[in-house]
Amino acid sequence: MATGNDQTTAACSTIKGHFAAIVLARGGSKGIPLKNIKELAGVPLIGWVLRAAIDSGAFDSVWVSTDHSEIAKVAENFGASVHYRSPEVSTDNASSLETIQEFLRKHPEVQIVGNIQATSPCLHPEDIRKVAKMIREDGYECVFAVARQHKFRWSEIEQQGEETKPFNLNPYKRPRRQDWKGELYENGSFYFATRRIIMEENCLQAGRMTYYEMKPEHSVDIDVDIDWPVAEQRVLRYGYFGKEKIEEVKLFVCSIDGCLTNGQMYLSNKGEEFVAYNMKDCEGIKRLQKQGIIVLLFSCRDSEIHKLQAHKMGCKILVSSEDKVHTLEGKLNEEKLTWKQVAYIGNEESDVACLTKARIKGVPKDACAEALKTSSYICKNNGGYGAVREFVEYVLLMLQVAKAQSSQKTV
Structure with missing residues (x-):
């Protein structure tokens, strides 16, 4: 010394x-x-x-x-x-x-x-x-x-x-x-x-x-x-990512409006609803599904177009405007999962409680102030412009790192 x-x-x-x-x-x-x-x-x-x-x-x-x-x-x-x-x-x-x-x-x-x-x-x-x-x-x-x-x-x-x-x-x-x-x-x-x-x-x-x-x-x-x-x-x-070890992620939850989309909705003169999805984000979700991770989409409103997109992507969809924690906990019980197995990306105050409980959490760059305060991974991209794919890559990297660290300890 x-x-x-x-x-x-x-x-x-x-x-x-x-x-x-x-x-x-x-x-x-x-x-x-x-x-x-x-x-x-x-x-x-x-x-x-x-x-x-x-x-x-x-x-x-x-x-x-x-x-x-x-x-x-x-x-x-x-x-x-x-x-x-x-x-x-x-x-x-x-x-x-x-x-x-x-x-x-x-x-x-x-x-x-x-x-x-x-x-x-x-x-x-x-x-x-x-x-x-x-x-x-x-x-x-x-x-x-x-x-x-x-x-x-x-x-x-x-x-x-x-x-x-x-x-x-x-x-x-x-x-x-x-x-x-x-x-x-x-x-x-x-x-x-x-x-x-x-x-x-x-x-x-x-x-x-x-x-x-x-x-x-x-x-x-x-x-x-x-x-x-x-x-x-x-x-x-x-780096050090927190007290709890990242062991596995079984469920990926994504808020649709403001994360998978840019939050904008377009209406035709006939009242038809149009929403833009970023195909890069959709490809990111496919990567999760190939890893055997369940992808669940959260919508604040009962939208047929969101249901159609979820069906095309092979994802399940939940509708909840306020108490998302209660709604999601019902799904966790159904799948016999815990919050430690959840990766969650959200952008509004209604997502904050879920973000706080999830093991891995992410927010788009343009998320609301309360969501940004949850010590989440803050994406470089805005919602609807690649934030979901960016967070997917982060989640997969964290799982890869955790696996490598675990194998080093067993050697």
Whole structure:
């Protein structure tokens, strides 16, 4: 373990007191505007770390420090408290240390701070619990995240004519990767420290300190736009998706109006009803059916055209305008299924209760505000314009990931 100054020889002692997690999320990101709430794999970026922090159970409170109302709303939707930082620590030049110190001055009860970076979406609750133990029980005053890298470093050439020199290797005896342990680098995922270190030492890394080595696949940091697509693939494969394991999906439920259609209805001068369906969405539903997943369509109104389309797609249809939970639970009992086996995509307030209960949940980009707050997968597309197929692909990917993780544990 890496350690700090001569205090490292001090005997370990438990550290007590209020333990708070804080995520710094300023609204004025220069690289990516409002980066902290930009959707990553269908979830606001900050949501990934908030979900991990809250589900870890390691903290007495979880906070987001921000200067932006939209970030505050997202934080509260995920169950975090909001600390509205002052203008003095909301500038481009303000440091993380200054921002955390301001938070501690306003919250004298807090004795330990877990500073978690919003830009590290592959953080898992288990990592947080282990680090909390290192501070609570092992007596470390500071623990920070590192990742192991196998990269050879060379000196930088400052002037023309200079030669570069190796920093961490002998070019005549270049080691094979399997023969070299590599080096530890801060990955920026988190910095945990006691109040004493932050306020008295005026530092985030001091006193009796050590590191926590994260798995390479969990070591993801987003700084600029070019990182985004890579991070999205990593988080879909290695991210933390919630307490309950995704084991199987037997039923896929889709609200027709606003999800399978764009919510518009056309009438001829003879009173005939016309509705447009996106064939890409229909193809997505066929993929589910090929996997043996039952597809159920929900309609808010008794429409013959919806019934006809459901018949063509080989789907069952339910009609319910308000109490969709009661209606769907009747179907679940009939099929001997549970909510843990349901994937649900909806877009209106009448869908919120079902979205809350479903194991995998999705909403189109243009869903109502209440539906967007359900910590669902937020599609990049609007309803009727490919959102259903996008959510289908997400569900199938989640099942594939769960299967791969399960097989790894049994090896």
